[in-house]
Amino acid sequence: MPIHLSELLSPRPDALWHLVKQCGVTDVVALLQGGEQDQRMFQSVGAEGYTAPLTSDPPWSKAAIQRDVEAFAADGLTVVAIEDTAPMDRVRLGHAGRDEDIDRIITQIEAMGDLGIPVLCYNWMPLTSWGRTEVDRRARGGARVTAFRATDLDALPPLAADGELVAEQLWDSLAYFLDAVVPVAENAGVRMSMHPDDPPRAMHRNVPRIMGTPDAFRRMLSMQPSPSNAITFCQGNFALMGHDLPELIREFGEQIAFVHFRDVRGVVDDFEETFHDEGQTDMAACMRAYAEIGFDGPMRPDHVPTMHGEGNEHPAYGTLGRLFALGYIRGLEHATRGMG
Numbered sequence: 001m002p003i004h005l006s007e008l009l010s011p012r013p014d015a016l017w018h019l020v021k022q023c024g025v026t027d028v029v030a031l032l033q034g035g036e037q038d039q040r041m042f043q044s045v046g047a048e049g050y051t052a053p054l055t056s057d058p059p060w061s062k063a064a065i066q067r068d069v070e071a072f073a074a075d076g077l078t079v080v081a082i083e084d085t086a087p088m089d090r091v092r093l094g095h096a097g098r099d100e101d102i103d104r105i106i107t108q109i110e111a112m113g114d115l116g117i118p119v120l121c122y123n124w125m126p127l128t129s130w131g132r133t134e135v136d137r138r139a140r141g142g143a144r145v146t147a148f149r150a151t152d153l154d155a156l157p158p159l160a161a162d163g164e165l166v167a168e169q170l171w172d173s174l175a176y177f178l179d180a181v182v183p184v185a186e187n188a189g190v191r192m193s194m195h196p197d198d199p200p201r202a203m204h205r206n207v208p209r210i211m212g213t214p215d216a217f218r219r220m221l222s223m224q225p226s227p228s229n230a231i232t233f234c235q236g237n238f239a240l241m242g243h244d245l246p247e248l249i250r251e252f253g254e255q256i257a258f259v260h261f262r263d264v265r266g267v268v269d270d271f272e273e274t275f276h277d278e279g280q281t282d283m284a285a286c287m288r289a290y291a292e293i294g295f296d297g298p299m300r301p302d303h304v305p306t307m308h309g310e311g312n313e314h315p316a317y318g319t320l321g322r323l324f325a326l327g328y329i330r331g332l333e334h335a336t337r338g339m340g
Helices: 015-022 034-044 062-074 089-093 098-115 150-155 169-189 214-221 235-240 243-257 283-292 317-339
Strands: 004-009 026-031 078-082 119-123 134-138 144-149 191-195 230-232 258-259 264-267 270-271 299-300
Touching: 004 015, 004 062, 004 078, 004 317, 015 317, 026 062, 026 098, 026 299, 062 078, 062 098, 078 098, 089 098, 098 119, 098 169, 098 283, 169 191, 169 214, 169 230, 191 214, 191 258, 214 230, 214 243, 230 235, 230 243, 235 243, 235 258, 235 264, 243 283, 258 283, 283 317, 299 317
Parallel strands: 004 026, 004 299, 026 078, 078 119, 119 191, 191 230, 230 258, 258 299
Antiparallel strands: 134 144, 144 270, 264 270
16 A cells, blocks of 8 residues: 655645656655745744745635645645644644634635645744744765754743743643634545644753653643544654654554654754654654555655755755655655665
8 A cells, every 4th residue: 555655735736746746756745835844844943935925815715725735736736735734833832812713724724625735744843933043054975964952942032931832722722722623624525633842852952842741742642542543653753752653653543644854963952853764763663654554645755955056045845855755755655665
């Protein structure tokens, strides 16, 4: 049973659309034009290059998503997941206006169901996205990678006052959110796929984070037992939780709807991203575990090095590193699953 080897692509056509096809990849994990992650992907690490949406329709509307799906399809690409939503911070924090934001996400879920897109990846990291303290650490052959060192966080401004936010506030808001959206997702045939905190620390710049342990995911799954309440198994983050990845893959099994296949080197308070073939994880053992659980959902590489000749405007999302990763993952799939 083959995986859906995929790549994260902007809905704005660029060279990567052609390059991934030349690597044999036609499945797309899409961003929304003007969605939360479409903006944060470029802004969270201080990089420039974000451009405004190409459509006047709300990014989460069926009209906007269908326009993107049709543009991808015209170029031979199929959207198998969306890794973006309407803004969610009022939902995550339980603030006034969250019902309006939930209604927007419900609109997106229903549109995805109508358009046959089965996976919606989201996260529970308020006020920021994935966090790094360095974006140009030198790695193998002079490649540049992102890195995190907890002792360097003091140089960054806090995102909230001391004690302003507490973890149970986020748990309560997550329960409220799941109660509202999981039944809708079930009816639409869409799997809500929670991404772990990155890095998986209990506090980040005075903001609590709750999705940073396997127990946290067990708690989340128990809140709404349903195929539509699922996991994005981001290997880099689960590896930093200090647990055996193949064992966790087997435990979560069918509750894994989406995979970020990547690796790191270090511990949660001091780590760096790596090429896929040089990190601390037994990647072949992970691939075998996915085969054992019958995983056939979308899997994409994530957070790759910036390689020679490339600019570092979008750290961890360089083109050459992604092409290397696609070839590595496909070869590993064939080697471990006995495919020709």
